[in-house]
Amino acid sequence: MDLRIFTEPQQGATYDTLLTVAKATEDLGFDAFFRSDHYLRMGDTDGLPGPTDAWITLAGLARETKRIRLGTLMTAATFRLPGVLAIQVAQVDQMSGGRIELGLGAGWFEEEHKAYGIPFPAEKFARLEEQLEIVTGLWATEPGATYDFHGTYYDLTDSPALPKPAQRKVPVLIGGHGATRTPRLAARYADEFNMPFASVEDSERQFARVRAAAEKAGRKGDDLVYSNALVVCVGKDEREIARRAAAIGREVDELRTNGLAGTPAEVVDKLGHYAEAGSQRVYLQILDLSDLDHLDLISSQVQSQLS
Numbered sequence: 059m060d061l062r063i064f065t066e067p068q069q070g071a072t073y074d075t076l077l078t079v080a081k082a083t084e085d086l087g088f089d090a091f092f093r094s095d096h097y098l099r100m101g102d103t104d105g106l107p108g109p110t111d112a113w114i115t116l117a118g119l120a121r122e123t124k125r126i127r128l129g130t131l132m133t134a135a136t137f138r139l140p141g142v143l144a145i146q147v148a149q150v151d152q153m154s155g156g157r158i159e160l161g162l163g164a165g166w167f168e169e170e171h172k173a174y175g176i177p178f179p180a181e182k183f184a185r186l187e188e189q190l191e192i193v194t195g196l197w198a199t200e201p202g203a204t205y206d207f208h209g210t211y212y213d214l215t216d217s218p219a220l221p222k223p224a225q226r227k228v229p230v231l232i233g234g235h236g237a238t239r240t241p242r243l244a245a246r247y248a249d250e251f252n253m254p255f256a257s258v259e260d261s262e263r264q265f266a267r268v269r270a271a272a273e274k275a276g277r278k279g280d281d282l283v284y285s286n287a288l289v290v291c292v293g294k295d296e297r298e299i300a301r302r303a304a305a306i307g308r309e310v311d312e313l314r315t316n317g318l319a320g321t322p323a324e325v326v327d328k329l330g331h332y333a334e335a336g337s338q339r340v341y342l343q344i345l346d347l348s349d350l351d352h353l354d355l356i357s358s359q360v361q362s363q364l365s
Contacts, residue, residue, distance in 0.1 A: 059333055059364045060089040063353070064131055064287055064341035068096035068170075070105050073115060075347050080119045082350050083126055086357035090127035091119065092161070092341055095134050098170035102307065113146045120154035128154060131252065131287060131341060132163030132233060135185055136176060140192035140212055148197065148223040156224035161231035161252065162190060183239060185211050190247040194230065197223060233287075235260070237267060245271035250283040252341070255316070261286055262335035285339035286332055289317035292325050292356055302352060306345040318342065322359035329364065 063083045067076055080091040095112040099105025116128050128150075133143070151158035164182040165171075171178035179185060188209045199205040199219035207214040233252030234240040241264070244251045251268045253261045269279030291306070291313045293299035299320060303310045313319035318328055318340075329340060342356065 059329060059337070060339040061356070061361050061364065062090040062092055062127070062339065062341045063088050064092045064094075064343045065347060066094045066096070066343065066345060067115070067347075068094060068099050068105060068109050069101075069103050069345065070099065070107070071110065071347050072107060073110055073118060076110065076115055077119065077122060078350070079344070079347050079353075080123055080126065080128075082353050084123050086353055087361065088126065088353075088357065089339075090129065090159070091123070092129050092131050092159075095130045095132060095137065096167060096170060097176075098167065098173050100167075113150060116158070117150045117153055120150050120157070123154075123157075125157075127157050127159055129159035129229075129231070130161045131231065131254070132161040134165035134167075135162060135189045136165035136171065136178060136182060140189040141196065141214060141217065143189070144193045144196040145221065147193070147228060148221045151223035151225055151228055152221065154224070158223070158225070159229040159231060159250075160193070161233070162186065162193070163233065181211075187243060188212050190230070190232075190243065194247060195219075197228065231285075235264065237264075241267040241271035242275075244268050244282065245275040245277060248282055250285055250339070252285045252287060253337075254287040255289070255343075256286065257316075258331045258335045261332065261337060265336040283338050284336050285341065286337045287341040287343060288332075289313060289319075290325070290342040290344065290356065291317065291319040292322055292352065292360060294321065294355065302346065302349065305349065322355065322363070325356075325360050326363045329360075 083091040097109045112130050147160050164186040168178050188211050192207050196205050196219040205217040205219040229249040231250045231252050232244040232248040253264050265284045272279050291302045318325045
């Protein structure tokens with residue numbers, strides 16, 4: 059099972075903080091560094107010094123890391139026009155030498171749209187579907203050819219479909235709990251399906267839906283990677299677990315139930331249950347970005363057992 063580090067910078071982080079965590083991610087042998095795509099803090103935190111843009115951040119990290127994959131869980135389709143997003147992701151992929159992955163979702167946090175003057179349309183899912191068609195279509199267009207798309211929300215005519223990513227195909231991640239439309243969309247466009255903050259049982263059911271949708275669409279169920287995103291809080295003993303839970307404003311019992319919390323042995327055991335449900339990769343949501351010892355512990359005593 060791959061372990062990836064997943065951060066929530068809208069809660070309060072500078073680029074330098076993210077760079078420090080990304081370099082630790084690389085040095086400690088994790089597979090990837092991902093970040094959310096939000097502009098407004100959530101909950102009681104003040105969010106200082108303010109938000110950082112996901113793709114500007116990843117462009118910087120692309121030049122300052124060497125090995126790890128980089129990407130978003132999830133870029134909001136409401137934030138960017140699809141043609142512009144295709145250019146941004148392709149350019150950052152070039153800057154990274156082909157290490158970028160695009161998680162793309164419909165967008166859901168209405169307050170941040172209001173806070174920064176971003177339209178929040180009612181028909182978000184249909185817009186997401188057109189965005190996926192356009193972004194992947196632009197990248198797949200052969201050099202020298204042009205790309206056209208005439209949809210309900212977006213219209214492209216004679217696009218040169220440039221630039222191209224460094225990778226032949228940038229992996230696309232789609233995720234969510236929806237029982238019908240989400241699996242259908244993943245079956246058509248996704249290289250990876252991500253189940254965010256869900257139980258083992260709910261993950262297993264949703265993975266089965268996606269597999270069935272993929273087979274109905276003419277793909278093999280195993281064509282996709284299946285993954286989870288889960289909050290993590292690991293400690294050598296109960297005192298350290300409690301300290302780390304308090305630092306992120308959470309209760310230990312709640313974290314044990316809804317995330318990956320406990321001693322390294324407990325967390326390895328729970329990851330085993332997710333693996334039995336079909337999960338091949340887990341994005342570890344790290345909420346205290348100043349606690350690099352936490353990453354070190356996970357690397358040395360959790361990741362080492364999985365490999």
